Amino acid sequence: MNSDIKKTIAELLDETSKHGVKLIAVTKTVPTEIINEAISCGVTAIGENRVQELLEKYDSLDKRNLEIHLIGRLQTNKVKYIVGKVDLIHSVDSLKLGSAIDKYAKICEKVQNVLVQVNVSGEQTKGGVAPDELEALLVSLSKLKNIKVRGLMCIPPAEKIPGENKRFFSLLNKMMVDNNNKNIDNICMDTLSMGMSGDYRTAIECGATMVRIGTKIFGKRNYTEV
Numbered sequence: 001m002n003s004d005i006k007k008t009i010a011e012l013l014d015e016t017s018k019h020g021v022k023l024i025a026v027t028k029t030v031p032t033e034i035i036n037e038a039i040s041c042g043v044t045a046i047g048e049n050r051v052q053e054l055l056e057k058y059d060s061l062d063k064r065n066l067e068i069h070l071i072g073r074l075q076t077n078k079v080k081y082i083v084g085k086v087d088l089i090h091s092v093d094s095l096k097l098g099s100a101i102d103k104y105a106k107i108c109e110k111v112q113n114v115l116v117q118v119n120v121s122g123e124q125t126k127g128g129v130a131p132d133e134l135e136a137l138l139v140s141l142s143k144l145k146n147i148k149v150r151g152l153m154c155i156p157p158a159e160k161i162p163g164e165n166k167r168f169f170s171l172l173n174k175m176m177v178d179n180n181n182k183n184i185d186n187i188c189m190d191t192l193s194m195g196m197s198g199d200y201r202t203a204i205e206c207g208a209t210m211v212r213i214g215t216k217i218f219g220k221r222n223y224t225e226v
């Protein structure tokens, strides 16, 4: 593996651990040999955004000390392939999806940890529940016994000016605090997944507990985002 990757991982682990933030290395399009080398450099959590790609890589990953996160959009019909295989699903944004996860988790006799994705920027092309529908969704999800909502996630647009996404990250933080204070049964959130290569420092300033970083570690990929 090229020594730049190693160096970047060391720097990011240092920077994130100083703030008590978990580094999730986003490994979409990255081959498993490189992912396993990143793991040997200290990466303890990876994020994939497509179920199919994750399944193809799954058996080859060095999973001894590894958390696997699903960070991309999840279709209800793919849920059965990943429940129980991933530590955290970041992209729950409907009761339909939450119920499907709950159903398969029950079959596997597991409780699946999830985050609720919030569309903080209101972009139509993006997944996530609208901010004003978050509370109702949390109330519904809280009744499902085999999922556990651990916190919130967002994907705002790339920052054009450093610090620009502060308003979105602060909003997500505030939504977590406000909803925790409502004492919804079974809802006690402590996880904020926000910040990518271009804006993770802004996100950490605003209280992120997990940052999802791909490009900064592995370089630019040739990939169409959904």
Ligand SMILES: *Cc1c(COP(=O)(O)O)cnc(C)c1O
Residues within 6 Å of the ligand: 026, 028, 049, 071, 072, 155, 196, 197, 198, 212, 213, 214, 215, 216
């Ligand atoms: C690709 C991706 C990331 C990482 O983005 P980079 O800009 O490459 O760091 C983070 N979160 C999600 C949901 C992604 O799909």
